[in-house]
Amino acid sequence: MSRLSEKRKAAVESMMKEAIYEAAVKILLHQGLDGLTMERVAEAAGMAKGTLYNYFQDKKSLQLYIFARVSEPFNQQLSAIRRSTVSPKEKLVKIMEVIFLGFEKNRQILVILSGGRIHNLKEYSMQLAAIPEFSDCKATKEPIGKVIESVVLEGIQAKQFFAFDPKLATDLVLGAITSVIDRQIQDNLPRATEENIAQLIRFLMEGLMKA
Amino acid sequence: MSRLSEKRKAAVESMMKEAIYEAAVKILLHQGLDGLTMERVAEAAGMAKGTLYNYFQDKKSLQLYIFARVSEPFNQQLSAIRRSTVSPKEKLVKIMEVIFLGFEKNRQILVILSGGRIHNLKEYSMQLAAIPEFSDCKATKEPIGKVIESVVLEGIQAKQFFAFDPKLATDLVLGAITSVIDRQIQDNLPRATEENIAQLIRFLMEGLMKA
Amino acid sequence: MSRLSEKRKAAVESMMKEAIYEAAVKILLHQGLDGLTMERVAEAAGMAKGTLYNYFQDKKSLQLYIFARVSEPFNQQLSAIRRSTVSPKEKLVKIMEVIFLGFEKNRQILVILSGGRIHNLKEYSMQLAAIPEFSDCKATKEPIGKVIESVVLEGIQAKQFFAFDPKLATDLVLGAITSVIDRQIQDNLPRATEENIAQLIRFLMEGLMKA
């Protein structure tokens, strides 16, 4: 009995957090970080203000949760790609596909959460690492930049890539990708077309690869 | 007399706006959009809170002014490059240099002003266009993206570039550049090294150019 | 059957109220009136928040109950002393002993409950008197002050005491006693020493000055 009811409680808690998370994300996307008031989140999630505080200690906790939720799936996938045994070039292509297919809305959310100051994302990471519940998630231990950087480094060492500064190359790759995503969100396009993705990959590859 | 005093008045107004602008930018950079309170701006500009309202109708107007001021010089330079007669490839190199050498702090400000939501920058542009005083400035009529897009288009038509979707190519170029700049601001590096710029240009060119 | 189950019910109710009362007192003593939240009381009493409301209509009722419980035993003892047949002086000494030995924690609770405003204790008394369940308890009918006052009056009429205003003398006696108790609680001393009590009695009896 205790078992079952505990499971049920956990499930309910999970659903509530999910509902709150989705409401908060919708608001972040439409009204920005400033527009993210607990009042609005509550209304969008169809509950009273006070109820939010049964699931998140305070607003900061909710933001951290969003950060973790948004970061985690990519970091999981990217981490898997990093550890796979294909060539650096293939890794990079896979990484770009993953990012493209899943990163659209999520990157936007991260940028909004940071209030435009990327430095803030670092703080989120650090604060996340300080919470036991999240201290071992990928977002904390293997951020996306690190993964790309290690693949680029691998490619350079394998003489498959030009001898770029790995950090620089990482920024170029990430920057180009996310810029395209931003544009699509900005223009309200549903998502990147296959054609766009192919072009992006060719662009990055032919700029990065030795002839 | 009336003429002279009007001129003097205009000059004083100009200087006050300049002081307020600089104070606001300093605050944006150090404390973010949330930290931009009229109180702080007034103090940093060495005047009283109420005085701000003699030069800017409200906070929104101040933000719009910052947007215009930050956007304008680039748009001026980029517009000139666009109208010059060198090859598309050379135009692109020049554009990247301009962006790199002057865009560092300014891009950061724009991202902060937008609260991370690029959509907001569009709104700034539209609201700016609605103000007679600013309706004909470059930021409104020839935003940076448009300029790059036209150069890319020119390159494609001249068969110097791959047949990319021009919007896509624009995003790739801008995204890669700004990503590198973000990193430098994030890491508190003074500015991009010549070597970095060269690498970036090579990356973009060898990815973009026909063999 | 009905009788028995009613008795059992009453016993259970009594035990629950007792548990709640003890939890509430512990919290009052450690965290003050502000710290007395229903949440905390429930947790300290080992039950759910909602359960409290099966035994007390609302928070005010719980506070009233605490007031009654804390006041009652003294009032019982004091009432007995008042009705005894010893001399006024002996009555006074007994009263002081009773107060001293049992009033320490309880007075502290009353002061906390009243939020420092003695006026509030009057309100408690009045509200208590309005509740049938409590209308005939000593706290209502024979408050501590009245008892001392009557003894002082008796002493004066018997020419054993100076011709003080009885109300004034009552206040002097009570004030001196409770002040000593406050100090001991404040300094975290376990309880008054015999020596202290003897000194207090001598002080009340003979004053501060040597003959």
Place this chain on the structure above:
Amino acid sequence: MSRLSEKRKAAVESMMKEAIYEAAVKILLHQGLDGLTMERVAEAAGMAKGTLYNYFQDKKSLQLYIFARVSEPFNQQLSAIRRSTVSPKEKLVKIMEVIFLGFEKNRQILVILSGGRIHNLKEYSMQLAAIPEFSDCKATKEPIGKVIESVVLEGIQAKQFFAFDPKLATDLVLGAITSVIDRQIQDNLPRATEENIAQLIRFLMEGLMKA
């Protein structure tokens, strides 16, 4: 000019603080510490909520200010009496007069401010001592209890008083006095009568019992 306007400003600030102080005291007396909301203070002081914050950083600061204001005058007078050269007995009589004539409402306020937990007054003192503006006021350096204690000690050493424990004697004296005051506030009497004061002094000096 600067001088004059600074003086005027200081005067206005002073008056505002005074008005707020008085409003807050009235509320403390009528509705207790819980009833002391910034909203109510603002309304009672005839100003907007936000205005309070131009004069007091936060609610805690307002409470500290009240504590300082209420404590200071007594401590000043008592300190002077302590340093005077009359006999211990005369000092004590003077002290009681001072307390009686000025301490009525003020003691009540202190008790309310402390929420019934005298320990809190200690905290006020410590926090007050940490504020440069108040660090050297008597309330911090020479609290009322210390003054009485030193006089009692002096009396005992001069063999004018019984050999009481000085701390105990202090508590007895202070307790008796404040109890009488409490009663008067409680009963809404304007202030102690001369007769009452005389009786109190006699009581403290000679005790309750006839020789």
Place this chain on the structure above:
DNA sequence: TATGAATGAGCATTCATTCAT
């Protein structure tokens, strides 16, 4: 009867904006 999630009124505090001087 027991539970504890949901509710929403109430509070401290911030800040854009106004306006008397």
Place this chain on the structure above:
DNA sequence: TATGAATGAATGCTCATTCAT
């Protein structure tokens, strides 16, 4: 024109109370 005190709407958060299970 410059000033800065006054304003009050808005926000994060707490907690007594209710009620479906």
